[in-house]
Amino acid sequence: MRSFKSFLPQSLAFVSQQEANVRPTDQPVTPTTQSVQATTSAKPAGTVTFDNLGKTYHSSAGPVHALQDISLAIPAGSIYGIIGRSGAGKSSLLRTINRLEQPTSGRVLVDEIDISTLDENALVTLRRRIGMIFQHFNLLSAKTVWENVALPLKVAGVEKNEIRRRVGELLELVGLQTKHDTYPGRLSGGQKQRIGIARALVHHPEILLCDEATSALDPETTQAILQLLRDINRRLGLTVVLITHEMGVIREICDQVLVLEKGRIAESGAVWQVFGNPQHAATRALLRTLEHDLPEELTQQLLPEPPAYGRFERVIEIRFTGHADIEPNLAHLSAALGASTRLLHGGVDRIQGHAHGRLLLVTGGVGPSADALISQHLCHQAKVLGYVPHPH
Ligand SMILES: Nc1ncnc2c1ncn2[C@@H]1O[C@H](COP(=O)(O)OP(=O)(O)OP(=O)(O)O)[C@@H](O)[C@H]1O
Numbered sequence: 598m599r600s601f602k603s604f605l606p607q608s609l610a611f612v613s614q615q616e617a618n619v620r621p622t623d624q625p626v627t628p629t630t631q632s633v634q635a636t637t638s639a640k641p642a643g644t645v646t647f648d649n650l651g652k653t654y655h656s657s658a659g660p661v662h663a664l665q666d667i668s669l670a671i672p673a674g675s676i677y678g679i680i681g682r683s684g685a686g687k688s689s690l691l692r693t694i695n696r697l698e699q700p701t702s703g704r705v706l707v708d709e710i711d712i713s714t715l716d717e718n719a720l721v722t723l724r725r726r727i728g729m730i731f732q733h734f735n736l737l738s739a740k741t742v743w744e745n746v747a748l749p750l751k752v753a754g755v756e757k758n759e760i761r762r763r764v765g766e767l768l769e770l771v772g773l774q775t776k777h778d779t780y781p782g783r784l785s786g787g788q789k790q791r792i793g794i795a796r797a798l799v800h801h802p803e804i805l806l807c808d809e810a811t812s813a814l815d816p817e818t819t820q821a822i823l824q825l826l827r828d829i830n831r832r833l834g835l836t837v838v839l840i841t842h843e844m845g846v847i848r849e850i851c852d853q854v855l856v857l858e859k860g861r862i863a864e865s866g867a868v869w870q871v872f873g874n875p876q877h878a879a880t881r882a883l884l885r886t887l888e889h890d891l892p893e894e895l896t897q898q899l900l901p902e903p904p905a906y907g908r909f910e911r912v913i914e915i916r917f918t919g920h921a922d923i924e925p926n927l928a929h930l931s932a933a934l935g936a937s938t939r940l941l942h943g944g945v946d947r948i949q950g951h952a953h954g955r956l957l958l959v960t961g962g963v964g965p966s967a968d969a970l971i972s973q974h975l976c977h978q979a980k981v982l983g984y985v986p987h988p989h
Pocket residue numbers: 654655656661662663681682683684685686687688689690
């Protein structure tokens with residue numbers, strides 16, 4: 598049975614240990630000039646704030662402005678997704694949170710402490726409060742599952758019995774309790790990532806950084822790992838910051854999302870809002886992977902204008918953006934569009950309880966305009982994609 602305290606964010610655990618007048622075993626002994634542990638007061642632990650952040654790399658080809666004007670707050674306890682095309686600056690941004698990357702300008706605050714002011718000891722403490730998992734797991738192949746998870750505790754000088762207790766509870770948390778003595782080479786990708794997660798949690802972090810943590814996994818294993826991350830987020834109350842190329846991952850587990858484009862913020866907000874009504878071309882391009890394209894044979898027939906003669910039909914795309922004022926109602930839609938209306942394809946998902954989706958309909962050549970569908974509150978957005986000859 599895991600103790601309640603083992604699930605506490607580290608700063609809270611620190612307070613309770615102070616009350617008991619016991620030094621936590623995995624804290625550095627040297628006093629720090631500006632201790633990040635002293636930040637348990639007002640806000641819940643695990644808040645990250647970027648204040649006008651910039652990062653420029655200097656390469657032989659000249660300066661690369663990887664991040665510019667990033668101002669943003671990641672709330673404590675949330676699951677925060679970062680998306681963007683390759684090279685948009687996602688990893689650079691994530692790595693400034695634990696100072697693996699030094700900003701060129703601006704500040705990163707963790708629980709209101711400017712982390713650039715931390716001295717070496719305080720930086721070690723900060724990094725223990727921030728776990729990180731990687732796409733390729735970064736495990737030591739010559740060490741067993743147990744040893745991989747125990748290593749950071751050994752390095753931190755944690756006492757043997759405490760290591761035994763902590764590693765045991767973490768391997769149980771990630772479902773690897775029967776694999777203590779197995780070497781990573783004999784494990785599946787999902788199991789390896791579970792070790793990565795257990796290892797990232799050894800110091801009771803308040804923040805967990807995940808850079809493409811599921812990209813090397815098959816869809817089913819991805820689901821299981823996401824479930825685990827969600828579970829850990831809820832049970833331990835830690836902030837999860839997650840980079841992914843898979844929009845389904847964001848839709849599945851994130852509360853908020855940031856879209857980066859060429860090092861700048863394209864947009865950010867609640868997932869249901871950003872995904873329901875993307876404002877930026879970069880977001881729309883990324884979300885296209887979630888959508889069905891028109892079937893090939895229909896695309897070939899699609900005309901931009903109604904044909905001059907012959908019977909024709911219209912292909913209409915309607916969208917639900919998650920706002921509560923409208924729910925998808927097929928009876929009302931077909932009453933407005935006509936009985937011959939067919940659903941070509943599409944789907945409606947629930948993101949954080951909000952209906953979000955896109956339907957492609959083929960309907961009679963004559964009927965209400967796309968704007969009329971919106972004004973009748975049948976959908977949030979509608980447009981005629983084109984015209985096709987009537988099949989009969
Ligand atoms: N150490 C470095 N030196 C020079 N340029 C770098 C360095 N690290 C990253 N860059 C450049 O900074 C930009 C942002 O890189 P970053 O790795 O943050 O992007 P990313 O969004 O994580 O991309 P991906 O999705 O491919 O992982 C890119 O143009 C990249 O080439």
